[in-house]
Amino acid sequence: MNAKDRVAAARAQDRPTAGKYIKGIFDEFTELHGDRCFGDDPAMVGGIARLGQSYVTVIAHEKGTTTRERVNRNFGSAHPEGYRKALRLMKQAEKFGRPVVTFVDTSGAFCGIGAEERGQGQAIASNLMEMMALKVPVLAIFIGEGGSGGALGIAVADQVWMLENAFYSVISPEGCASILWKDPALAPEAAECLKLTAEDLMELSVAERIIPENEGDFQKTFAFLKKEIGAFIAEKQQMPVDELLRERYHKFRKIQ
């Protein structure tokens, strides 16, 4: 598949959203709400999940499945409240020694008046800073769209895993084509140039792993992820905190 087809697959309406992953992977999940500053953002879901014997904090962009739910969840584009809720729950995870697993699926952080007035830039910046120093293992799994800063805002992680057809890009192919070539119809070419597929990102050392989609049999994918997340947690929980943080820093530091 070329980049354009991957982008289409990642955006497909029938693609499972984060809720399905959470249900399919974890043994129980309790959603926790609110950023304790302004509100609760339905585009960003967070809570405590159990995986066998261990508990993890889960953070996820949720696009929703029905039209009504999609509108309510703002199609997975979070406001600053979403990023602040995510940070609150990550700090809570740190306090109680829970690893953090995030599911990334957003076309980007929301661009709107309220989002600007309440500091979208500041909210994301503060997540980047704090996640870099979070004293528990962090795993980011890209399940669909990885839209720029809005994706990165919950993806400063020890490892980044990409579903086979997920993508992660600095700008949408349409945005890139209209800014650079004044023609959004050139989006397919832009998608190629941006190097946004899972394979590209492995090559660029942005991602560590590609998760097979089993030709749409997502139950299989969930079972695989359940096992692999368990193994990731077991391995990273063994690491001394300073080593974990040093490795996380260098994972990003070396990209130039």
Add this chain to the structure above:
Amino acid sequence: MIKGLFKKPKNDLEPSVSGRIDKPAEVNIPHELCTVCPSCKKSVFSSDLQENDYVCPNCGKHLRLNARQRIHMIADQDSFQELWADMAGSDPLGFPEYEEKLRAAELASREMESVVTGTARIGKKPTALFVMEPAFMMGSMGTVTGEKIARLFEYAAEKELPVVGFTASGGARMQEGMLSLMQMAKTSGAVKRFSDRGGFYLAVLTDPTTGGVTASFAMEADVIAAEPDALICFAGPRVIEQTIRQKLPPGLGRAESLLKNGFIDKIVPRNEQKKFIARMLRAHRKDRKEG
């Protein structure tokens, strides 16, 4: 192969590369006798404008400045020592037309990348200093931009220097794809480490500070100042208008509304910046931190 698909669009907004090179180096500096202020449209003697730090004497509009002009304005005389001056932008993804754009930006700005880094004294206080260059691809963040900034924070942590930074940026640089986006995480990590060691970081946000720079090191300073009327936002007004298809409230994304909403500490006009920075540096001297 792909390169052939992309012909340079021919319109008035996109001058050809060769046309761009012919422009004077300091695009914001008027070389004529008189300059028309872009804000109040009044004619101003260029010499007056220069004496006034490129602030319009009629309406107070702060015109954009090159990195070197800012350094000249802020650093004590002859105190600036540049670090990593020869690090130049490269084309890691082989993006169409990017090499040419980089070379044109070098010629237009006379800089190798969109940030100048080094050390200086400000009001006799030694500090690490970075100044972004709007004439280099609108200060967009390439990998080398992020690398120089990360290095500066690491250097300052090691030498126990504070960091003063002037931001001006259109955001991430799409021609470097995800490698550009990763610079947000990288610089944030460097700021965090510096901060956790007790380092003091003061940022002055200048017009325009947007996108990936706003969502990383611009908003991570201990003290955040801004120039009057500077555009400081995550998404620019045009992007927001296209997204929500509504007229925007006046002043959205301007320094004054960020001050009102609690996202910056202070608006500091250009002629007071040096004094302000020196005062903040004195207030955060390491040797005062006895317990």
